[in-house]
Amino acid sequence: MTEYTDKIKEISKRVLAEGRVEMVIGFRKGSVPMMNQPHLATSAESVDELVWDSNCGLNLANYITDKKGTIGIIAKGCDSRNIVTHVIENKIKRDQLYIIGVPCTGMIDHHKINAMFDSEILTVEESGDQITISGNGFSETKDKQELLQENCTVCTHRNPVEYDELAGNLVEEQKNVDQYASVTKVESLSADEKWNYFEDLLSPCIRCYACRNACPLCYCPTCFVDESRPQWVGKSQDPTDVKTFHLLRAYHCAGRCTDCGACERACPMGIKIREFTKKLNKDCQELYGWEAGLSLDERPPLDTFKTDDPDEFIK
Amino acid sequence: MKNFLEHTGIEPGRLHFSWISSAESTKFVDVVTKITDEVKMLDPANKKYVKTEPKVD
Known part of the structure; x- marks a missing residue:
């Protein structure tokens, strides 16, 4: 490119x-x-x-x-x-x-590439679909396809x-790709396994909010996590607070996320944050046949009301 | 919302949604009774989103 x-x-x-x-x-x-x-x-x-x-x-x-x-x-x-x-x-x-x-x-995924080598990477050069990664005393050429960001x-x-x-x-x-493979895998787990999966996923989070800052959807003048009156979510490292932040952040992206992967790329801890937004994208696709950002003339599903909107969840 | 919370490990049956008018007192009673019954059947030890004392290593 x-x-x-x-x-x-x-x-x-x-x-x-x-x-x-x-x-x-x-x-x-x-x-x-x-x-x-x-x-x-x-x-x-x-x-x-x-x-x-x-x-x-x-x-x-x-x-x-x-x-x-x-x-x-x-x-x-x-x-x-x-x-x-x-x-x-x-x-x-x-x-x-x-x-x-x-x-x-x-x-290409810098988390993945950094994890492949023990010492510091000094140059990464690109020629066609070959990527050459070199540092002090090593140089390796790989297919770009292997190094792509997951999204x-x-x-x-x-x-x-x-x-x-x-x-x-x-x-x-690209055709015949299963966009939601990782979500389907988690969906097949039991409630407790799901809980533990996401506990593990979020355990490295340091609440730096890099994911929020990198996200083009997160443009609120004051983010709910920064607000103190009222204080919507605790500011501590307690797993409950960390999870609340991630769930709310993801939910704010429902029906808007384009899976650009900027959040994961920005995360200094390499957390797979897309696991949350992916699920919401999948739901939007299944419930409303909606993919974000494809047309200027269509309103997003959470912005419109139709009499045939799915309502199985409400009694 | 329900899908999403249950996807992240909240047990099905913890979260309920209902639309009840202020005039529908009997529906309110029915729904609340049903919810409390259902929630009582779930494992009380399964406390999620409850903060605990910080762990000291």
Whole structure:
């Protein structure tokens, strides 16, 4: 995907020069390998810092919330779905945006790669679908497919759903992937086993809220966890408080989550936070036939009322 | 909500939803009786979402 970089630069320079947008939101190289950082380019010189490779896993829709002015944004499949969600939720107007669509072949998982090697990784280079990871005294080349983030392996919307211009040719969508395999596995457990599964899952959580900050859906001016009047949830490390935070966070994403994986990517402890949002996505799909962020003209299921809405849970 | 909480390990039967008008006193009594009966059948030792004293290692 590195070949997109030049095209992205060319488009960005053009839309900035034409005055179509005031800035372009993209990625630039981070200070450590595999950690590209968001970059807001406002001039031709700063556009030159833009890059595109398999380390652009963060979701750029996070940076357009309530922004004034016109913005160019580089969007892979999931970013574009989150942009659609933002437009639906009135967090930005569609005509403020110039969306540079990037067909995506998946992002690589820095947690997975770091866990493969004992010593520090100094460079990660990409060429086609081969990734070369090297550090002091070692260098290994692997297939990108093996290193993908988990959400990318089950992604069915690699191409952007909404864009003004593409930075590359559309890629083939993955078919025959079981998006909800991990959820189905947990569903088959008993209540106690489920409880223990999630206790274990969350035990490393340090309540840093990186998952919330990385999430484009989490844009409340004051998050419920930061509020102290009223205090919705305890601020301690008690497992009850940790779990309450995660359940509420996930529930706030119900019917909105695009499974972009930014939360998992941002988690310093490598917790599989998507286990929660995945279940809600599955429910939305099964109960309402809904996948978030696919159309600008459709209201989300939790925002509408239909007489045939499922109501088995209520007596 | 019910699906989700039960997915994360709350036993089925702990969580109930009902829509009762303020005029439906008999329905209210019926529902509450049914809920208390059902909850009493569950294991009382299974206390979830109850904070305990912090563990000291």
